[in-house]
Amino acid sequence: GAGVSQSPSNKVTEKGKDVELRCDPISGHTALYWYRQSLGQGLEFLIYFQGNSAPDKSGLPSDRFSAERTGGSVSTLTIQRTQQEDSAVYLCASSFAGTTGLLSTDTQYFGPGTRLTVL
């Protein structure tokens, strides 16, 4: 079946503009994650959604970052008033919460990412 898809694949924007990044998870997956991968850095957790529970926003670096997940499926990551340090690859992943109830034991399936460049 289809994997995780993300759009756009590349986004170039000017400093101060708002951007929206989209993630379509695998159908039936209840958990959805956003990560940021900066040059030379590992993946940095941003936010995750699980079913109808309140999202875990503990990784969001500032209040300029927000995300929503509509209908338990598609998610949008919004960055307001972008800064040059926001330039990175933004990765989305989804997983099916298994019987353990611990989402970290479930295999996360990653999308190809959105490369954001802030000029």
Next chain:
Amino acid sequence: AQSVTQPDIHITVSEGASLELRCNYSYGATPYLFWYVQSPGQGLQLLLKYFSGDTLVQGIKGFEAEFKRSQSSFNLRKPSVHWSDAAEYFCAVGRANNLFFGTGTRLTVIP
């Protein structure tokens, strides 16, 4: 706090040679450990994972990893590297609802 260290930023091996990528973790309880691979222009793909049981874990593409609690390590190995293995490799620790990734090791394979 939990953390993952991949001490080698870049490794170069000859095709056909053996490979070992190092991963050390810092975590108080029994960790859930993962290795992911990121090929150029592609998303991350899970190679293998360890939760419990046999400390030698077999994964896809001929990779294996060994969990050594005494050394807090989860090193990835492959007996004979193929040119298509050139990629970035990430070790990760899972805890609660999150994955914590290392900074990655870039593998170059030379003919």
